[in-house]
Amino acid sequence: MTALAPARPAATGALPRMPAAAWVLPPLLVVLGCVGWPLVTVLGESVRDRAGAFSMASWSAVLGSAEFHNALWRTAQIAVGSTVGALLLGSFLAVVLAFVPFPGAGLAARLIDTVLALPSFLVTLAFTFLYGSAGVLQALVHAVAGPGAQLPPILTSPLGVILAEITFFTPFVVRPLLASFAMLPREQLEVAASLGAGPLRVLRTVVGPEALPGLAAGGSLVLLLTLNEFGIVLFTGAKDVITLPVLIYTRGVVSLDLPGAAVVATAQVVLSLLLYGVYRFGFARLRGDGRAERPTDPTEGAGHVAVVAHQ
Amino acid sequence: MLLWSRTSRAVVLAVFAVLVAVVVVAPLGTVLLAAVAGRWTGALPGGLTGAHLGAALGPAGLASLLVSVQTALLAGIASVVIGSWAALAAASAPGPLRRLVLGVCHLPIAVPSVVVGLGLLIAFNRPPLLLGGTKWIVILAHAVLVLAFTVSTVTAGLDRLDPAYELAARSLGAGEARVLLRVRLPLLLPSLAAAAGLAVALSMGELGATIMVYPPSWRTLPVTIFTLSDRGDAFLASASTVVLLAVTALLLFALSRVRSRAALR
Numbered sequence: 001m002t003a004l005a006p007a008r009p010a011a012t013g014a015l016p017r018m019p020a021a022a023w024v025l026p027p028l029l030v031v032l033g034c035v036g037w038p039l040v041t042v043l044g045e046s047v048r049d050r051a052g053a054f055s056m057a058s059w060s061a062v063l064g065s066a067e068f069h070n071a072l073w074r075t076a077q078i079a080v081g082s083t084v085g086a087l088l089l090g091s092f093l094a095v096v097l098a099f100v101p102f103p104g105a106g107l108a109a110r111l112i113d114t115v116l117a118l119p120s121f122l123v124t125l126a127f128t129f130l131y132g133s134a135g136v137l138q139a140l141v142h143a144v145a146g147p148g149a150q151l152p153p154i155l156t157s158p159l160g161v162i163l164a165e166i167t168f169f170t171p172f173v174v175r176p177l178l179a180s181f182a183m184l185p186r187e188q189l190e191v192a193a194s195l196g197a198g199p200l201r202v203l204r205t206v207v208g209p210e211a212l213p214g215l216a217a218g219g220s221l222v223l224l225l226t227l228n229e230f231g232i233v234l235f236t237g238a239k240d241v242i243t244l245p246v247l248i249y250t251r252g253v254v255s256l257d258l259p260g261a262a263v264v265a266t267a268q269v270v271l272s273l274l275l276y277g278v279y280r281f282g283f284a285r286l287r288g289d290g291r292a293e294r295p296t297d298p299t300e301g302a303g304h305v306a307v308v309a310h311q
Numbered sequence: 312m313l314l315w316s317r318t319s320r321a322v323v324l325a326v327f328a329v330l331v332a333v334v335v336v337a338p339l340g341t342v343l344l345a346a347v348a349g350r351w352t353g354a355l356p357g358g359l360t361g362a363h364l365g366a367a368l369g370p371a372g373l374a375s376l377l378v379s380v381q382t383a384l385l386a387g388i389a390s391v392v393i394g395s396w397a398a399l400a401a402a403s404a405p406g407p408l409r410r411l412v413l414g415v416c417h418l419p420i421a422v423p424s425v426v427v428g429l430g431l432l433i434a435f436n437r438p439p440l441l442l443g444g445t446k447w448i449v450i451l452a453h454a455v456l457v458l459a460f461t462v463s464t465v466t467a468g469l470d471r472l473d474p475a476y477e478l479a480a481r482s483l484g485a486g487e488a489r490v491l492l493r494v495r496l497p498l499l500l501p502s503l504a505a506a507a508g509l510a511v512a513l514s515m516g517e518l519g520a521t522i523m524v525y526p527p528s529w530r531t532l533p534v535t536i537f538t539l540s541d542r543g544d545a546f547l548a549s550a551s552t553v554v555l556l557a558v559t560a561l562l563l564f565a566l567s568r569v570r571s572r573a574a575l576r
Contacts, residue, residue: 021408023396027394028397031412032415034451034455035418035455035458037430038435039418039422039426041430042430108327111336112335119518119533121533125341125549128545129545130341167334170334193315230423230518244423252425252429268422269426272421272422272423
């Protein structure tokens, strides 16, 4: 056995190198054909005029249009606002779940995880009943301030979309944070406290550095997902909340201007891929940091983050 | 262990409870309540009714549900097959090739699903592959979108696989095919089932790419829900969402049975 073991892997290790590489080809070709090729055709469509000849007309028309500028600005505004909100809310929830033990903490963590498995438009649907013009909040305002008091139309405003996205994407921050907190020895917190550090100081000096990689990974993931978010904005149905994905949809499907849609799509892909690069880079650092993000069970539940963050 | 005084704990936990109630419980609870509420004009819904759920399971709703389930299953199977093939092959491929394969598989989650849909719409509406206007373009879109998740689930499973089994099998003279079929795949079965579950769950709720490519003959449930919500029928839309969630949960439950049976072996 001892004589066999080193001999075998050496023999098989030298031979299958070529076949191993060849086995990669079929799935690689399929994926390139179904993912890479369509993205290339989007770029191709964007530099073509109605007759099919090469033309940059769509690019100059779209990039110069106020519609595109507004959508770009609106997308960035919503994405940044939602990310900041999700980071703040997610950090608070994760810190309480990890460091302020209470009965039912496990159940609360489960509940937060459940949101990850829901379709995003569910949040907008719920918001119609909660914050719509005939919703729960409006009824409460009537009850408190009299029937004349009208709420501003939160639902169809950019703020409403930001609130909906914070609601939906906060679990994407909680998940990686809880994973990093699980690696933090509890004794460190207790020693710091026994030496006289208040809770805020413990958070800043002991928990903070440990949470930073998780925050970076969770934050850039949420920024990417909110830039790309479609369902929440579409269901809002607001005329003045047009983000880039919604613009791609209305141009491509509603007004059948494929070259115009392709230009917006190319711009969005560039933006998203840049951010995705930042996210992968941030996560590589996270993994380098003492493998803090080692999954216990990366497929547990239907957590997108569990999988996205553990690539 | 962070807060030592009784009052500060109570205050923080109260804030936590309110936030979880607003952010997590309220959205899900609202949709569940709206699905069975006859009216909802005040602070609380009123008039318990099964009419919305009944309508959601009517001929049109049922047809849509069936389309969603078939799409999820077909796309799930396709993505698990291609995804685990890619993960297995990438694991033993040289470094740069492995990164290329995993990178390409993860591309669809980096770009918006609407763009994936637009790309498929343009690329497969011309020869040699004319899929536009058929159900296959929807299934392809779903398979592409969930591929990243199946690949990473199977890759994570492979990472945790004890190499000793494989080495033992090889040292006893088993060939590559035998090692794959008799050792690695059976050990990977829980990961494959988990990947399938994730694929089905994501596919059932997919909207962005579907709405770009779907033909009228193959309308998934999320698209139907959007149509309902868009014309202001929020109660029926909620009821259909509840049906969608319930059927997704059923499918996941069935897959988790497979998974736990696989884990027992």
